[in-house]
Amino acid sequence: MEKGTLLIALGMGMIFLGFFLVFIGTLLSVGGEAEVEGGGVIMIGPIPIVFGTGRGATLAMVLAVVLMVLWIIGALIARRG
Numbered sequence: 001m002e003k004g005t006l007l008i009a010l011g012m013g014m015i016f017l018g019f020f021l022v023f024i025g026t027l028l029s030v031g032g033e034a035e036v037e038g039g040g041v042i043m044i045g046p047i048p049i050v051f052g053t054g055r056g057a058t059l060a061m062v063l064a065v066v067l068m069v070l071w072i073i074g075a076l077i078a079r080r081g
Contacts, residue, residue: 046071 039052039060048064050057 041067043067
Protein backbone atom coordinates (compact mmCIF):
# COMPACT_ATOMS: atom_id res chain seq x y z
CA MET A 1 0.00 0.00 0.00
CA GLU A 2 1.32 3.41 -0.93
CA LYS A 3 2.20 5.87 1.84
CA GLY A 4 -0.37 8.49 0.77
CA THR A 5 -3.14 5.92 0.50
CA LEU A 6 -2.37 4.65 3.98
CA LEU A 7 -2.53 8.17 5.44
CA ILE A 8 -5.87 8.84 3.73
CA ALA A 9 -7.28 5.56 5.06
CA LEU A 10 -6.04 6.35 8.60
CA GLY A 11 -7.52 9.86 8.45
CA MET A 12 -10.91 8.59 7.28
CA GLY A 13 -10.82 5.91 9.98
CA MET A 14 -10.20 8.56 12.65
CA ILE A 15 -13.11 10.65 11.34
CA PHE A 16 -15.47 7.66 11.50
CA LEU A 17 -14.19 6.78 14.98
CA GLY A 18 -14.94 10.36 16.10
CA PHE A 19 -18.49 10.18 14.74
CA PHE A 20 -18.96 6.82 16.45
CA LEU A 21 -17.75 8.15 19.81
CA VAL A 22 -20.04 11.18 19.58
CA PHE A 23 -22.96 8.87 18.74
CA ILE A 24 -22.21 6.58 21.69
CA GLY A 25 -21.85 9.57 24.03
CA THR A 26 -25.20 10.90 22.89
CA LEU A 27 -26.87 7.56 23.51
CA LEU A 28 -25.36 7.30 26.99
CA SER A 29 -26.48 10.78 28.02
CA VAL A 30 -30.12 10.35 26.93
CA GLY A 31 -32.48 10.18 29.90
CA GLY A 32 -30.08 11.55 32.46
CA GLU A 33 -28.68 14.87 33.45
CA ALA A 34 -25.12 15.56 32.47
CA GLU A 35 -22.85 18.52 33.05
CA VAL A 36 -20.83 19.50 30.02
CA GLU A 37 -17.50 21.28 30.18
CA GLY A 38 -14.95 21.67 27.50
CA GLY A 39 -12.54 23.90 25.73
CA GLY A 40 -10.64 24.20 22.53
CA VAL A 41 -8.02 26.13 20.64
CA ILE A 42 -7.91 27.34 17.07
CA MET A 43 -4.37 28.22 15.99
CA ILE A 44 -4.11 30.76 13.16
CA GLY A 45 -0.38 30.91 12.64
CA PRO A 46 1.12 31.75 16.01
CA ILE A 47 -2.08 33.38 17.29
CA PRO A 48 -4.29 31.17 19.47
CA ILE A 49 -8.04 31.61 19.84
CA VAL A 50 -9.17 29.90 23.06
CA PHE A 51 -12.78 29.05 23.91
CA GLY A 52 -14.61 26.92 26.44
CA THR A 53 -15.71 26.71 30.03
CA GLY A 54 -14.22 25.49 33.28
CA ARG A 55 -11.03 23.52 33.51
CA GLY A 56 -11.05 22.72 29.79
CA ALA A 57 -10.60 26.36 28.85
CA THR A 58 -7.73 26.79 31.30
CA LEU A 59 -5.95 23.73 29.93
CA ALA A 60 -6.58 24.92 26.37
CA MET A 61 -5.10 28.32 27.18
CA VAL A 62 -1.93 26.78 28.64
CA LEU A 63 -1.55 24.48 25.63
CA ALA A 64 -2.12 27.42 23.27
CA VAL A 65 0.69 29.40 24.88
CA VAL A 66 3.03 26.40 24.66
CA LEU A 67 2.14 25.86 20.98
CA MET A 68 2.63 29.55 20.24
CA VAL A 69 6.10 29.55 21.83
CA LEU A 70 7.06 26.37 19.97
CA TRP A 71 5.84 27.86 16.69
CA ILE A 72 7.92 31.02 17.19
CA ILE A 73 11.03 29.00 18.13
CA GLY A 74 10.55 26.80 15.07
CA ALA A 75 10.15 29.83 12.82
CA LEU A 76 13.34 31.39 14.21
CA ILE A 77 15.30 28.14 13.74
CA ALA A 78 14.01 27.72 10.19
CA ARG A 79 14.97 31.32 9.38
CA ARG A 80 18.59 30.73 10.42
CA GLY A 81 18.98 27.50 8.45
